[in-house]
Amino acid sequence: MKIASFNRSTSFSRRSLGTTSPRVTRLSWISRIFHVLVVMVSLISFTIAIGCGYIYVLPSLSQAFYGDGTSKFNDSFRSCNVFDGSWVPNDSYPLYNATECPFVEQGFDCLGNGRTDKDYLRWRWKPKTSDIPRFNVRSTLEKLRSKRVVFVGDSMSRTQWESLICLLMTGVEDKKSVSEVNGNKITKRIRFLGVRFSSFNFTIEFFRSVFLVEQGSMPRHAPKRVKSTLKLDKLDNISNHWVNSDVLIFNTGQWWVPGKLFESGCYFQVGNSLKLGMPISTAFKTAIDTWASWVQKNINTNRTHVFFRTFEPSHWSDQTRRFCNVTQHPLSEARGRDRSLFSDTVLEVVKNMTVPVTVLDITSMSALRSDAHVGNWSDIPLTPDCSHWCLPGVPDMWNEIVLSYLLSNYDEWTDMDLLTPVLC
């Protein structure tokens, strides 16, 4: 069971161990190794005592210690579950001011829309057996230089895209050097948005593809109620734009509901045949299988780090989604929202894939955050929203987790002189 801890002592500071990533010159390299050795030795008993420690070693050093490199450090970040933990209060949050970030759409700027309680802004995710490295905007901007980060999915992906841009903009002095490549404004149905950080030569892009698979017009000879179909065996026809990226982050789920499908005349199709009676769960699995084959066939995972973010729980008070009671603090238990068939399907499919894909299994951590939704502080005040999240807020933490994977566990992204956090 996950507990949102209100006890500050549980989140004891690890500042003394250092959470930054200092650049080390070659001259000081040797002494750095020595220093790290000393730190390591002094930490080993500590590590054993608490079962799972938090130490920093050079990648080469871990090889020296464990021989062939297929040690327990090989995939340490993944082997310890960062998604099992609790929310702890932290006054260094929030990390940016949404009103000052031109890429937060008004609907997500809760403070700007009149929310007055602020506790919801000050929670940090604390994995049980590790710690997410402190967000360092300068080193992140440098790491992303000349790269292409692509988000694909529904409005939850758009929120995460906005969050990442705002996190990164806090480190950019000339805010005008950051702009949408086509000069477009953020709107709910736009297919593509790309924000370029020109001083760093990288883009953070968003492709709206709410089902990931292709939605087509009504097939011939179909019953009258069929207005469109989802072609479960074909990825979205804009998918060719997702290929040459360095980071590729998918999501889908919110649209796989009767209201957005059957009740709007959208039915499933596989090949040339309509699947009128196919349950949504089966269709979803088929679509995710299609996505998995597409990734295996089209993505060079030597270059592209692929992520799939799992389902984002909502916190409506009733089935009809009319009542939304945003709380002031996180829940202490998820009350069943910590599991989702969609998330389980993604986890299962990815397990079978032949190329590396990281599942951002954020469902249960987000399930506790009934305090972090837009509620009635959106741009349409009379329509409460217990699905989307305020910015700053929970999507920032999703991004911090993405960045921790990229910056600590991905060889091509890691200079020899960068200290690599070893988390378990």
Ligand SMILES: *[C@@H]1O[C@H](CO)[C@@H](O)[C@H](O)[C@H]1NC(C)=O
């Ligand atoms: C990582 O190390 C574990 C042993 O701790 C081993 O079982 C696993 O196969 C290794 N994984 C890779 C990718 O080398």
Ligand SMILES: *[C@@H]1O[C@H](CO)[C@@H](O)[C@H](O)[C@H]1NC(C)=O
């Ligand atoms: C965010 O920025 C706006 C505009 O500069 C300012 O009015 C507001 O007080 C700031 N909000 C917070 C929480 O600092």
Ligand SMILES: *[C@@H]1O[C@H](CO)[C@@H](O)[C@H](O)[C@H]1NC(C)=O
């Ligand atoms: C608060 O978060 C920062 C990272 O942003 C971390 O370094 C620090 O240890 C945290 N403080 C507490 C009290 O948890």
Ligand SMILES: *[C@@H]1O[C@H](CO)[C@@H](O)[C@H](O)[C@H]1NC(C)=O
């Ligand atoms: C900018 O990034 C692209 C790759 O996205 C790269 O081909 C190009 O050389 C970079 N330009 C500069 C000036 O670094």
Ligand SMILES: *[C@@H]1O[C@H](CO)[C@@H](O)[C@H](O)[C@H]1NC(C)=O
């Ligand atoms: C992709 O599909 C959309 C409908 O979803 C259609 O409007 C568009 O023309 C298609 N584009 C291409 C390149 O086939």
Ligand SMILES: *[C@@H]1O[C@H](CO)[C@@H](O)[C@H](O)[C@H]1NC(C)=O
């Ligand atoms: C990826 O890297 C591996 C090992 O370095 C290599 O064998 C493989 O051909 C590469 N794949 C592609 C598509 O470049």
Ligand SMILES: *[C@@H]1O[C@H](CO)[C@@H](O)[C@H](O)[C@H]1NC(C)=O
């Ligand atoms: C809303 O949540 C609070 C607890 O945060 C609870 O006391 C209150 O009864 C709830 N209101 C409704 C209408 O569910």
Ligand SMILES: *[C@@H]1O[C@H](CO)[C@@H](O)[C@H](O)[C@H]1NC(C)=O
């Ligand atoms: C994974 O692969 C096995 C063997 O090919 C298959 O039996 C199983 O159904 C697959 N699981 C999923 C979730 O696709």
Ligand SMILES: *[C@@H]1O[C@H](CO)[C@@H](O)[C@H](O)[C@H]1NC(C)=O
């Ligand atoms: C928003 O919701 C809160 C509690 O649910 C309520 O007290 C407040 O009056 C609402 N604000 C608006 C503008 O409807």
